[in-house]
Amino acid sequence: MDLRFPDATPTLDEVQALDSVLGPSLIAEGWEREHGGAHRAEALRHRLLPSLHALQDRIGYISHGGLGELCRRLDVAPAEAYGVASFYAMFSMEQRPPRVAHVCADLACQALGAGALLDAVQAECGPPNQTGVAGAWQPSPCLGLCERGPAVLVTEAGAPAHEAVVAPAIATDVAVALRVGPRGLGAEAPVVDAVPQASSPEGRSALVLLKRVGVVDPSSIDDYRAHGGYQALRAAAAMGPSGVIREVTDSNLVGRGGAAFPAGRKWAAVAGQPVRTHYLVCNADESEPGTFKDRVIIEGDPFSLIEAMTICAFATGCEQGFVYLRGEYPRALEHLQHAIESARSRGYLGANVMDLGFAFDIEIVRGAGAYICGEETAIFNSIEGYRGEPRSKPPFPVEAGLFGKPTVVNNVETLVNVLPIMLHGGQAFASIGTPGSTGTKVFCVSGSVTTAGVYEVPYGATLRELIELAGGVPAGRTLQAVLLGGAAGSFVRADEIDFPLTLEGARAHNTTLGSGVVMLLDDTVDLPTFLRRIAAFFRDESCGQCVPCRVGTVRQEEALVRITLGQRPAAENVHDMQVLRDVGRAMRDASICGLGQTAWSAIESAIDRLGAFEGLSS
Amino acid sequence: MTMMHETPVALPRRAVTITIDGDEVKVPEGATILDACKVHGTDVPTLCYGDTLDPVNACRVCVVEVEGNRVLIPSCSRKVEPGMVVNTDNERTRHSRRMVLELLGSSVDLSAAPNVQGWMQQYDADPARFGDANTMRTVQQPVKVDNDLYVRDYSRCILCYKCVDACGEQWQNSFAITVAGRGFDAHISTEFDVGLPDSACVYCGNCIEVCPTGALMFKTEHDMRQANTWNEAEQRQTTTVCPYCGVGCNLTLHTQDNTIVKVTSPHDHAITSGNLCIKGRFGFQHVQTFARD
Ligand SMILES: Cc1cc2nc3c(=O)[nH]c(=O)nc-3n(C[C@H](O)[C@H](O)[C@H](O)COP(=O)(O)O)c2cc1C
Ligand code: SF4
Ligand code: SF4
Ligand code: SF4
Ligand code: FES
Ligand code: FES
Numbered sequence: 001m002d003l004r005f006p007d008a009t010p011t012l013d014e015v016q017a018l019d020s021v022l023g024p025s026l027i028a029e030g031w032e033r034e035h036g037g038a039h040r041a042e043a044l045r046h047r048l049l050p051s052l053h054a055l056q057d058r059i060g061y062i063s064h065g066g067l068g069e070l071c072r073r074l075d076v077a078p079a080e081a082y083g084v085a086s087f088y089a090m091f092s093m094e095q096r097p098p099r100v101a102h103v104c105a106d107l108a109c110q111a112l113g114a115g116a117l118l119d120a121v122q123a124e125c126g127p128p129n130q131t132g133v134a135g136a137w138q139p140s141p142c143l144g145l146c147e148r149g150p151a152v153l154v155t156e157a158g159a160p161a162h163e164a165v166v167a168p169a170i171a172t173d174v175a176v177a178l179r180v181g182p183r184g185l186g187a188e189a190p191v192v193d194a195v196p197q198a199s200s201p202e203g204r205s206a207l208v209l210l211k212r213v214g215v216v217d218p219s220s221i222d223d224y225r226a227h228g229g230y231q232a233l234r235a236a237a238a239m240g241p242s243g244v245i246r247e248v249t250d251s252n253l254v255g256r257g258g259a260a261f262p263a264g265r266k267w268a269a270v271a272g273q274p275v276r277t278h279y280l281v282c283n284a285d286e287s288e289p290g291t292f293k294d295r296v297i298i299e300g301d302p303f304s305l306i307e308a309m310t311i312c313a314f315a316t317g318c319e320q321g322f323v324y325l326r327g328e329y330p331r332a333l334e335h336l337q338h339a340i341e342s343a344r345s346r347g348y349l350g351a352n353v354m355d356l357g358f359a360f361d362i363e364i365v366r367g368a369g370a371y372i373c374g375e376e377t378a379i380f381n382s383i384e385g386y387r388g389e390p391r392s393k394p395p396f397p398v399e400a401g402l403f404g405k406p407t408v409v410n411n412v413e414t415l416v417n418v419l420p421i422m423l424h425g426g427q428a429f430a431s432i433g434t435p436g437s438t439g440t441k442v443f444c445v446s447g448s449v450t451t452a453g454v455y456e457v458p459y460g461a462t463l464r465e466l467i468e469l470a471g472g473v474p475a476g477r478t479l480q481a482v483l484l485g486g487a488a489g490s491f492v493r494a495d496e497i498d499f500p501l502t503l504e505g506a507r508a509h510n511t512t513l514g515s516g517v518v519m520l521l522d523d524t525v526d527l528p529t530f531l532r533r534i535a536a537f538f539r540d541e542s543c544g545q546c547v548p549c550r551v552g553t554v555r556q557e558e559a560l561v562r563i564t565l566g567q568r569p570a571a572e573n574v575h576d577m578q579v580l581r582d583v584g585r586a587m588r589d590a591s592i593c594g595l596g597q598t599a600w601s602a603i604e605s606a607i608d609r610l611g612a613f614e615g616l617s618s
Numbered sequence: 619m620t621m622m623h624e625t626p627v628a629l630p631r632r633a634v635t636i637t638i639d640g641d642e643v644k645v646p647e648g649a650t651i652l653d654a655c656k657v658h659g660t661d662v663p664t665l666c667y668g669d670t671l672d673p674v675n676a677c678r679v680c681v682v683e684v685e686g687n688r689v690l691i692p693s694c695s696r697k698v699e700p701g702m703v704v705n706t707d708n709e710r711t712r713h714s715r716r717m718v719l720e721l722l723g724s725s726v727d728l729s730a731a732p733n734v735q736g737w738m739q740q741y742d743a744d745p746a747r748f749g750d751a752n753t754m755r756t757v758q759q760p761v762k763v764d765n766d767l768y769v770r771d772y773s774r775c776i777l778c779y780k781c782v783d784a785c786g787e788q789w790q791n792s793f794a795i796t797v798a799g800r801g802f803d804a805h806i807s808t809e810f811d812v813g814l815p816d817s818a819c820v821y822c823g824n825c826i827e828v829c830p831t832g833a834l835m836f837k838t839e840h841d842m843r844q845a846n847t848w849n850e851a852e853q854r855q856t857t858t859v860c861p862y863c864g865v866g867c868n869l870t871l872h873t874q875d876n877t878i879v880k881v882t883s884p885h886d887h888a889i890t891s892g893n894l895c896i897k898g899r900f901g902f903q904h905v906q907t908f909a910r911d
């Protein structure tokens with residue numbers, strides 16, 4: 001392949017940034033390209049995303065010269081690299097100030113006054129996305145800090161880049177952050193603050209998956225071992241790969257990422273594939289608005305994820321694991337990176353894990369601001385260095401996934417459930433919860449609630465019980481509705497909260513648990529504004545591949561805006577309600593992936609269950 | 619890599635029987651539902667499907683109902699499986715097809731796309747129901763005219779990915795264009811949107827060959843359409859062998875008033891499948907100016 005590269009030259013900063021991820025340019029360029037041939041280009045393609053991060057982190061945007069240099073080193077066509085870079089919200093293709101405050105405009109923060117915060121920030125700091133200043137702000141989708149909303153993440157390009165969280169934030173915080181940068185800001189609240197149950201002994205006694213959060217030192221593998229770490233892997237080694245899969249199957253563990261697929265079936269399918277290599281991808285993209293449980297697990301107990309992934313790899317024959325981590329999770333990245341390095345240096349990862357005679361290692365891939373990359377096939381394209389567009393299925397990941405090989409994709413929470421299954425057996429696990437929904441579930445309770453945070457309860461607790469555990473809506477307010485499952489989920493009314501939080505219970509109530517989002521809306525939340533935000537979220541996050549979703553999410557938002565802001569005759573609203581239903585049905589029926597298929601669910605439920613626009617259309 | 623597990627292409631393929639709209643249809647294993655529909659004589663609209671390219675199944679106008687599936691299935695890419703029961707024309711498939719046509723029609727200029735107006739009528743599509751161009755987002759934008767050979771009018775682009783695939787690894791290996799951006803902002807672009815002369819484009823015109831909407835157009839055709847002199851009914855098509863080199867590509871010359879106005883190439887040609895190089899595609903004009911080196 002004879003590629004043509006642009007003439008623009010990189011700056012020294014950009015060259016150094018690329019050196020830091022790719023090694024010195026002398027080695028990568030010239031000789032190697034002559035001799036490496038097409039295979040080398042393929043072998044290097046998955047370095048594209050980390051290389052783009054390196055450029056963005058160093059100077060705050062992707063320049064012509066930087067992109068060109070990256071393309072020369074990786075043997076990637078400039079147009080292709082541009083197509084990939086421009087897919088991700090975190091990469092700026094235009095010069096941008098090095099310091100950026102990302103102010104959450106998303107759902108949970110909306111319920112906590114993000115609308116007013118954005119207005120106040122605008123008044124104090126000027127319009128968003130300013131250029132030619134030292135620091136600019138921009139509205140952001142959910143930052144996964146919903147228990148502390150309204151949340152702000154401040155980033156600063158440089159060597160190294162810096163990040164800091166301000167949450168909850170007021171407008172002055174943003175102005176200060178833009179002036180002093182992330183390094184001048186105070187320390188973030190401890191992880192354990194996100195686990196309200198951990199603050200009392202009896203609350204703690206209910207925790208299984210979260211039991212070590214706030215107890216164990218997340219930077220110490222010895223402390224992890226002192227708190228029971230790596231016993232599950234020993235148990236797994238004793239029962240052998242097929243024993244592990246049997247226990248996981250017996251446990252009835254289903255995926256916690258949203259689709260509730262049986263984990264044992266997935267593992268058995270990959271284990272049974274004669275083709276090598278097998279890959280394990282841990283889905284830690286966590287971008288569904290209102291979801292922050294995986295962040296808490298990784299920040300508070302990173303070794304548990306490493307151990308769980310190692311067990312999965314042992315059982316399914318995976319030699320390489322990837323954690324696809326949300327790009328906006330600086331503390332989780334730091335803790336997990338450190339944990340992987342310690343595990344590797346102590347023989348818990350590598351060529352011969354714990355002297356058990358199998359090889360396994362883990363690489364972190366940082367996402368770059370794209371909700372769609374949490375979809376289980378888009379994640380492969382993203383890791384491989386392509387645009388994060390979902391692939392069509394079949395083939396399914398267990399047959400042809402990452403790099404075309406059999407692949408296990410599991411959510412963080414799904415994986416850490418394997419530890420209690422190994423320690424106590426599949427049967428014991430299955431005895432917790434209900435026959436249809438086994439084990440415990442970590443719910444992310446956010447919005448208008450007294451004590452937001454992650455709550456771990458056995459499947460079968462009712463929604464009312466969970467809400468009461470979190471202290472209900474703030475004093476003096478009344479509950480308007482609960483959004484279950486996030487933007488892709490659906491609303492239930494305040495008088496509908498007495499059903500059990502199980503898969504079957506949710507189904508019987510014509511709703512979904514999704515990834516475990518429980519977002520409360522009290523009477524102060526303006527429902528139309530909230531719904532417009534849901535529509536805007538899908539319009540922003542559609543990958544753009546298929547027509548029903550690419551255009552449908554735009555037409556859905558437009559119709560919603562006309563209905564809620566239009567002040568028009570009822571007949572026009574009736575017309576647009578039909579537009580919503582027609583577009584929604586086609587998105588659900590004809591879109592490629594779950595994003596388009598669920599882009600209308602929450603709005604539909606607001607109309608049908610909450611009676612959102614009753615007064616407007618009659 | 620060992621090829622041991624691959625079935626030799628020459629072996630006769632097993633036949634698979636599926637049901638289409640109540641009738642049994644037998645097609646070779648590996649055929650798509652769309653192939654089976656053709657065998658059965660069922661019309662299915664397609665836009666992003668290309669006879670010489672791997673399906674991307676992005677437009678969704680070809681969806682059918684396959685019993686047992688929660689959602690509709692793109693017929694252009696899904697392979698037949700024994701016993702599949704397919705419904706191509708019920709209220710559900712008609713609804714999604716109508717919506718795809720309405721959604722596209724509301725955002726893109728489809729006037730130069732063959733067949734689309736007929737389907738619009740067939741499916742009762744009313745793209746105007748979403749409002750007028752002032753209140754709706756569209757992909758309206760000026761035509762890109764940055765070279766003398768062909769123009770790019772992305773207000774006609776339905777984002778079918780065909781030009782990108784033809785320019786990239788499936789045919790041309792030039793990788794001059796890509797899909798950039800995301801969601802409704804997704805668009806076909808060079809790196810940083812530089813003009814074609816600054817890009818890796820070699821003016822093979824293979825992207826024009828596969829474009830289903832007229833978004834990519836010979837400059838001759840574009841200029842004649844502007845001048846209102848383009849008249850397809852008066853044009854003649856003659857297929858001949860390209861004189862420029864020994865490969866022997868087939869050229870179809872489109873002539874109007876004894877002037878060559880554009881060049882296409884038959885897709886069923888065993889070797890070239892509709893692909894040409896700059897000489898065959900544009901040689902009727904002035905190759906010398908544009909051949910690099
Ligand atoms: C648009 C979209 C976004 C998704 N995002 C995530 C995510 O951030 N994390 C996750 O675990 N699963 C996500 N999923 C679900 C995955 O596709 C997949 O089902 C899951 O990772 C499988 O793991 P599990 O079986 O352990 O849940 C998403 C799905 C869709 C359609
Ligand atoms: S449904 Fe939306 S996100 Fe999914 S492939 Fe289609 S355009 Fe992309
Ligand atoms: S003319 Fe050829 S090289 Fe240029 S963009 Fe089209 S397919 Fe690519
Ligand atoms: S320019 Fe033509 S071929 Fe390319 S994506 Fe658009 S419609 Fe398809
Ligand atoms: S951090 Fe704002 S909605 Fe999640
Ligand atoms: S023709 Fe099948 S999806 Fe476009």
